[in-house]
Amino acid sequence: MSDITEMLSDWQFDQANRVLRLEPPLLNAFREAAAIVRADAELRQLAADCRDIVIGASGGDTPRVAETLEATLRLNSHTIDAAMVERGGMFPALLVPLLLPWTIRRYQEQRLPDIVLVDTMSDVTVWMTHYYGEHGVWGLGQIGWLLRHLRGELFRLGRLQFVRDTFRHSVIVLRHRRSGETAALSEAGVVYRSDGKINGTNGIYDAANKWTARYKANADSYVGNPILSAGVASSETIRLPAADWRIALRRGDPVLDVHIAEGSKLTPEACRESLRQAAAFYQAFDPPQPFRAFVCASWLLDPQFGAILPPSSNIVAFQRLFYLFPLLSDESETYLRVFGSRKIDPATADRGSTLRRAVADYAAAGNRLHGAGGLLLAEDGDAGVKPAY
Numbered sequence: 001m002s003d004i005t006e007m008l009s010d011w012q013f014d015q016a017n018r019v020l021r022l023e024p025p026l027l028n029a030f031r032e033a034a035a036i037v038r039a040d041a042e043l044r045q046l047a048a049d050c051r052d053i054v055i056g057a058s059g060g061d062t063p064r065v066a067e068t069l070e071a072t073l074r075l076n077s078h079t080i081d082a083a084m085v086e087r088g089g090m091f092p093a094l095l096v097p098l099l100l101p102w103t104i105r106r107y108q109e110q111r112l113p114d115i116v117l118v119d120t121m122s123d124v125t126v127w128m129t130h131y132y133g134e135h136g137v138w139g140l141g142q143i144g145w146l147l148r149h150l151r152g153e154l155f156r157l158g159r160l161q162f163v164r165d166t167f168r169h170s171v172i173v174l175r176h177r178r179s180g181e182t183a184a185l186s187e188a189g190v191v192y193r194s195d196g197k198i199n200g201t202n203g204i205y206d207a208a209n210k211w212t213a214r215y216k217a218n219a220d221s222y223v224g225n226p227i228l229s230a231g232v233a234s235s236e237t238i239r240l241p242a243a244d245w246r247i248a249l250r251r252g253d254p255v256l257d258v259h260i261a262e263g264s265k266l267t268p269e270a271c272r273e274s275l276r277q278a279a280a281f282y283q284a285f286d287p288p289q290p291f292r293a294f295v296c297a298s299w300l301l302d303p304q305f306g307a308i309l310p311p312s313s314n315i316v317a318f319q320r321l322f323y324l325f326p327l328l329s330d331e332s333e334t335y336l337r338v339f340g341s342r343k344i345d346p347a348t349a350d351r352g353s354t355l356r357r358a359v360a361d362y363a364a365a366g367n368r369l370h371g372a373g374g375l376l377l378a379e380d381g382d383a384g385v386k387p388a389y
Contacts, residue, residue: 004044004051007098008034016097019104019121026128029138030097033090040083043091046076051098054147062151066144069095073143089131089139096124096140099150106152112285119156120149126262133340154259157281158274159266161259164286166252167295169373171227171325172215173249174240181388182323182377183240185224186213186233187251192225196232198328202368211235222247229387231303231324231372238389248377249292255375256282258296266300268317272382275321279378294376297327299334301372308358315355322374323385329371334359 006012013030022030037043050069057065073080073092081088100121107117127142140146148154154163170187186192190213191199193206214237215224222240227233249255256278260266275294282291303324305315332342338359339349346364351357359369376385 004048004098005038007101008038008047008094010034013097016100019100019118020096020124021118021122022125026125026138029087029090030093033084033087033094036084036087037091037094042079043083046072046079047091047094047098050095054095054099054150055102062147062153063144065151066147069147070144086137087139089135089137089141092143093124093128093138093140095143096121096146096150103150103152110152110285112152116155116157116281120154120161122156122263123149123161123261155278155281156261157277159261159264159270160274160278161261162278162282162294163257163259164282164289164291165255165257165295167249167255167293168251169295169325169327170213170251171249171373171375172222172224172247172251173293173323173375173377174222174245175248175377175379176388177244177246179386179388180380181386182229182248182380183245183388184227184229184323184325184375185215185222185238185240186227188213188215188224190233192233192235192326194235196228196234197326197370200328201326201370202330204368217247218242226389227323227325228389229323229385231301231326233326234389248379249375253292254289255293255295256291256378258294260296260298260300266314266318268314268321271318271321272384275376275382279381291378293378294322296322296374297371298374299329299337299369299371301374302334302369303372304362304367304369305358308362309355313354319374321382321384322376323387325373325375327371327373331363331369333371334369 010031017027037047050072053069054065080091084091128138128140131139131141154161170190172185174183191210193199194209199205199210213225221242223237225233226238300315301319301324309316335344336342338356346360349360351360
């Protein structure tokens with residue numbers, strides 16, 4: 001375990017901090033936690049085991065690796081808490097500097113820019129600050145999510161974060177051959193409410209007026225229920241002639257998942273620049289499989305924000321970049337991100353910002369927010385979508 005002792009030394013933390021850019025209070029928390037682990041044989045062995053779970057499965061599926069790692073941490077939580085007491089939440093955090101030299105080597109092998117690593121790993125501070133806000137002590141509850149950063153799968157490029165993935169949503173996207181307009185049809189079999197949202201959204205089911213989407217394609221046309229760019233499905237079927245339209249995106253196609261990192265304002269200019277950076281980055285450093293679209297699933301894409309926020313709102317402007325489509329979700333993530341809790345009492349909720357006031361007032365009137373999806377075809381670049389419907 002001498003290598004674990006060395007990798008958790010103050011000197012190694014100074015080296016790691018060239019990338020992590022931790023502020024002194026957080027850096028000191030790492031050093032204090034590391035001193036406990038260095039002095040405890042069981043914790044040193046556990047740290048080595050956790051590191052080996054990640055490195056030993058370098059080509060494996062990240063969600064499965066994260067599940068194995070988190071299960072190991074849960075199984076050994078008593079040992080961690082007994083030795084580290086209130087600093088127990090720092091043990092998962094220590095895996096970041098333990099894995100960072102391996103991450104740096106992977107970046108160097110792929111000749112990825114150093115600044116991308118620094119920007120990407122800034123999420124460590126974000127999530128540890130969240131932990132501190134919830135528990136009053138430093139720690140990390142998101143090591144499973146951060147494995148994507150450490151394994152070189154997620155990159156922060158400007159304002160946004162990107163991850164390669166396959167398109168997994170019940171939407172078929174078509175592009176007009178001449179005008180470049182985008183249309184979307186629902187996959188067959190999806191059950192919608194009369195309001196065009198997926199049946200079960202916000203836990204509400206429309207037994208009387210629900211309807212099931214249809215889709216049929218042949219050499220001449222594509223026939224189905226359109227997903228309107230307002231983010232809802234229509235029960236009226238349309239026919240798109242194959243002579244005018246081609247399929248641009250469907251389930252299983254390669255895409256870039258877009259994640260909205262915490263930080264500076266979500267301005268349209270910053271988002272467009274981030275999309276430009278992503279297109280250039282993946283073409284230069286990961287070119288073998290071109291992606292078909294940028295895809296985002298977020299509480300920020302709820303089309304209802306267009307009715308309760310000013311037109312100048314950055315959230316509304318962000319939505320305009322994408323073709324919106326419905327997802328099965330509820331209001332809990334919105335409340336967590338806006339108020340810090342998955343449930344709120346609209347009568348007593350903090351109204352200290354324009355967003356909080358709008359959300360609380362909307363909920364007080366009996367309305368229900370939810371998440372939604374958005375897509376932007378790669379061939380449209382950063383200009384934004386041109387919806388046909």
